[in-house]
Amino acid sequence: MSQNISDPAENAASAAVLTAQPAPAFSPLYQQIKGLILQSLQAGEWKPGEAIPSEMDLAARFRVSQGTVRKAIDELAAENLVVRRQGKGTFVATHSEQQVQYRFLRLMPDSGDLDDEGPAQRNILECRRVRASADVARILALRAGDAVMQVRRVLSLGGVPTILEDLWLPGQAFKGLTAAQIAQYQGPTYAMYEVDFGVRMVRAQEDIRAVTPDAAQCALLQVAPGTPLLSVERIAFTYNDVPMELRRALYRTDSHHYRNNLN
Amino acid sequence: MSQNISDPAENAASAAVLTAQPAPAFSPLYQQIKGLILQSLQAGEWKPGEAIPSEMDLAARFRVSQGTVRKAIDELAAENLVVRRQGKGTFVATHSEQQVQYRFLRLMPDSGDLDDEGPAQRNILECRRVRASADVARILALRAGDAVMQVRRVLSLGGVPTILEDLWLPGQAFKGLTAAQIAQYQGPTYAMYEVDFGVRMVRAQEDIRAVTPDAAQCALLQVAPGTPLLSVERIAFTYNDVPMELRRALYRTDSHHYRNNLN
DNA sequence: CAGTGGTCTAGACCACACT
DNA sequence: GTGTGGTCTAGACCACTGC
Numbered sequence: 237m238s239q240n241i242s243d244p245a246e247n248a249a250s251a252a253v254l255t256a257q258p259a260p261a262f263s264p265l266y267q268q269i270k271g272l273i274l275q276s277l278q279a280g281e282w283k284p285g286e287a288i289p290s291e292m293d294l295a296a297r298f299r300v301s302q303g304t305v306r307k308a309i310d311e312l313a314a315e316n317l318v319v320r321r322q323g324k325g326t327f328v329a330t331h332s333e334q335q336v337q338y339r340f341l342r343l344m345p346d347s348g349d350l351d352d353e354g355p356a357q358r359n360i361l362e363c364r365r366v367r368a369s370a371d372v373a374r375i376l377a378l379r380a381g382d383a384v385m386q387v388r389r390v391l392s393l394g395g396v397p398t399i400l401e402d403l404w405l406p407g408q409a410f411k412g413l414t415a416a417q418i419a420q421y422q423g424p425t426y427a428m429y430e431v432d433f434g435v436r437m438v439r440a441q442e443d444i445r446a447v448t449p450d451a452a453q454c455a456l457l458q459v460a461p462g463t464p465l466l467s468v469e470r471i472a473f474t475y476n477d478v479p480m481e482l483r484r485a486l487y488r489t490d491s492h493h494y495r496n497n498l499n
Numbered sequence: 500m501s502q503n504i505s506d507p508a509e510n511a512a513s514a515a516v517l518t519a520q521p522a523p524a525f526s527p528l529y530q531q532i533k534g535l536i537l538q539s540l541q542a543g544e545w546k547p548g549e550a551i552p553s554e555m556d557l558a559a560r561f562r563v564s565q566g567t568v569r570k571a572i573d574e575l576a577a578e579n580l581v582v583r584r585q586g587k588g589t590f591v592a593t594h595s596e597q598q599v600q601y602r603f604l605r606l607m608p609d610s611g612d613l614d615d616e617g618p619a620q621r622n623i624l625e626c627r628r629v630r631a632s633a634d635v636a637r638i639l640a641l642r643a644g645d646a647v648m649q650v651r652r653v654l655s656l657g658g659v660p661t662i663l664e665d666l667w668l669p670g671q672a673f674k675g676l677t678a679a680q681i682a683q684y685q686g687p688t689y690a691m692y693e694v695d696f697g698v699r700m701v702r703a704q705e706d707i708r709a710v711t712p713d714a715a716q717c718a719l720l721q722v723a724p725g726t727p728l729l730s731v732e733r734i735a736f737t738y739n740d741v742p743m744e745l746r747r748a749l750y751r752t753d754s755h756h757y758r759n760n761l762n
Numbered sequence: 763c764a765g766t767g768g769t770c771t772a773g774a775c776c777a778c779a780c781t
Numbered sequence: 782g783t784g785t786g787g788t789c790t791a792g793a794c795c796a797c798t799g800c
Contacts, residue, residue: 262777264788290766301790306767314577316762322767323797340761440761445752446709446727464709464727470761489708496759498603498703498733499579525796527769553785564771569786585786586778 269298270308277317277328278475284330284430288318291326317438331426331437338424340440340470343399343487344495353394355422361456362388363415365407372404375471375482383407387418390456397457398492401485409435409480426472435480440472444494449486457488466494532561533571540580540591541738547593547693551581554589580701594689594700601687603703603733606662606750607758616657618685624719625651626678628670635667638734638745646670650681653719660720661755664748672698672743689735698743703735707757712749720751729757 273294282288291309295302309326312318316339319327331339338350345353366386373380384404391399405413410433421428429435445467454461466487474480487494536557545551554572558565572589575581579602582590594602601613608616629649636643647667654662668676673696684691692698708730717724729750737743750757 266788292766303791304789307788309767320767321798323765323799325766325798342759342761442759442761444707444729444757444759446729446750447752448725448727462711462725464711466707466709466729487709494707496605496705496707498605498705529769550785555785566772567770570769572786583786584779586780586784588785 265300266304266307266311269294269300269305270311272298273308273312274317274475280434282328284328284436285333287325287327315438330430331424332430340426340437340472342442342494342496343393343492345393345492350393356399357392357395358419359390359392359397360387360415360419361390362386363413363418368404372482376404376406376479378406385410385413387413387415389418393492396488396491398488399485400453400456401483404482406480409433429481435474437472437480438474439477440470443469447486453486457486459488459490463488463490465489468494528563529567529570529574532557532563532568533574535561536571536575537580537738543697545591547591547699548596550588550590578701593693594687595693603689603700603735605705605757605759606656606755608656608755613656619662620655620658621682622653622655622660623650623678623682624653625649626676626681631667635745639667639669639742641669648673648676650676650678652681656755659751659754661751662748663716663719664746667745669743672696692744699737700735700743701737702740703733706732710749716749720749722751722753726751726753728752731757 273288276282276288288294289297291302291305294305294309298305309318309320313320313326316329319329321327338356341350344350364386365383367381368376368378368384370380372378372384373382376384378384384407387403387405389401389403390397391401393399410429413433417428417432418425426437429437446464447467448462449457449459449465451461453465454463457465459465466489468483468485468487470481470483470485471479472481472483536551539545539551551557552560554565554568557568557572561568572581572583576583576589579592582592584590601619604613607613627649628646631639631641631643631645631647633643635641635647636645639647641647647670650666650668652664652666653660654664656662673692676696680691680695681688689700692700709727710730711725712720712722712728714724716728717726720728722728729752731746731748731750733744733746733748734742735744735746
């Protein structure tokens with residue numbers, strides 16, 4: 237089959253691929269299916285934690301074979317957008333109820349496991365609406381001066397203040413965010429974003445440096461002046477690579493380390 | 500088909516899965532095929548850069564359908580052990596001739612690309628045979644006191660000394676390694692391991708910290724005393740998760756940063 | 763038991779590379 | 782053209798979950 241497909245569930249213009257002239261823009265059927273499922277995820281047709289239709293149902297809906305739907309879902313699962321559970325169904329991935337509680341946190345205790353230290357204790361120092369500086373605006377794809385929510389907090393692991401981080405969130409999408417909301421929420425902050433703001437983080441990128449903290453930072457992390465810290469700048473993205481959060485954090489690495497697996 | 504498979508190319512005992520009692524140890528056919536291909540890779544039946552037999556050939560050899568072989572190879576490709584090239588064949592992955600020259604190096608210039616800075620200039624300070632300390636032995640799965648090769652070098656990017664690293668390699672496998680060999684080899688050091696020692700690194704793990712270098716380290720990297728540096732401890736593994744190299748490196752992060760993508 | 767995802771097969775056809 | 786990997790289909794059966 238060499239034609240493109242559209243979602244019968246949509247009555248408007250087809251979401252098919254062939255657009256302009258230059259390239260034939262050949263795209264395998266399963267990629268098109270993947271795109272359509274992605275649109276439904278993005279549009280919130282199925283909420284995080286919910287099951288999406290069975291492979292047979294989707295195959296019928298898109299008028300393709302089950303195998304083609306399967307390959308599309310395989311890729312979505314590989315990208316952690318969806319989780320397959322044999323015998324039960326395929327579910328929209330969520331930062332809640334996930335085995336790995338902190339999916340994007342690569343900090344590990346030098347011995348033992350993160351879970352041994354109990355849940356991270358959050359100390360919110362600040363949560364206010366501010367105007368985006370030039371660089372924050374650039375990273376979040378906003379205009380300088382646009383409203384952003386800024387949060388500053390200290391995370392303690394095993395009772396020791398270990399992470400000092402500033403978060404910036406687009407003011408539009410995160411209107412009404414409060415310090416209490418962040419402090420009280422059980423589980424990952426990214427799970428709260430899903431529940432309270434309908435924003436689901438899908439991937440992130442971190443840039444890491446070694447830095448010397450200033451006096452204020454030393455005080456907050458209770459380290460001696462001159463102690464080197466890990467500077468971690470994280471940009472988190474929703475669907476379609478839209479940046480939705482900037483974090484600038486300092487990690488103590490005296491009893492923890494940043495673990496990265498390379499393949 | 501619910502039985503296990505063995506490689507007709509081997510006349511000895513089957514490599515099948517069923518071993519002990521407790522679990523039926525059910526393993527899909529394609530996993531068994533994957534294991535058999537893995538054994539051949541490990542045994543050097545096909546060398547890095549060479550093509551492995553076509554899917555049809557492998558299907559015939561293992562007496563399964565092409566689709567089953569395909570799924571096995573899909574996983575091997577996902578783990579970067581082989582590379583598929585449409586119209587040409589499937590090739591054993593290699594650290595040479597790979598698009599990404601430095602597969603395990605996550606250091607990026609703050610602006611531009613690593614390639615803009617030209618090839619890294621290697622300055623070998625030391626290359627000698629020593630006895631493994633307790634911690635080096637533990638990491639490399641040797642006994643304390645076993646012979647290891649130790650290398651110390653400085654890598655300069657764009658003319659600036661940026662990485663100071665010590666390498667430890669099992670003395671057995673890397674007998675005869677010389678400073679000249681490391682210095683002269685064009686391309687990644689991991690490519691040299693393949694060519695000169697038949698050792699292929701398959702994955703790695705890095706533990707990262709922020710540290711303050713001592714006077715000697717400052718001198719070698721030409722930084723002021725007190726400059727914070729990134730400490731990167733990397734363990735590189737061959738097939739079967741056997742550790743074959745330990746690197747302890749210091750990265751300058753004044754004009755570069757460590758980039759990590761999280762999914 | 764029915765429904766879900768997971769495996770396996772066999773065959774057809776397409777896209778790409780080399781010759 | 783021939784041979785390679787890549788896509789798509791249709792159908793059978795297996796493994797797991799929950800009613």
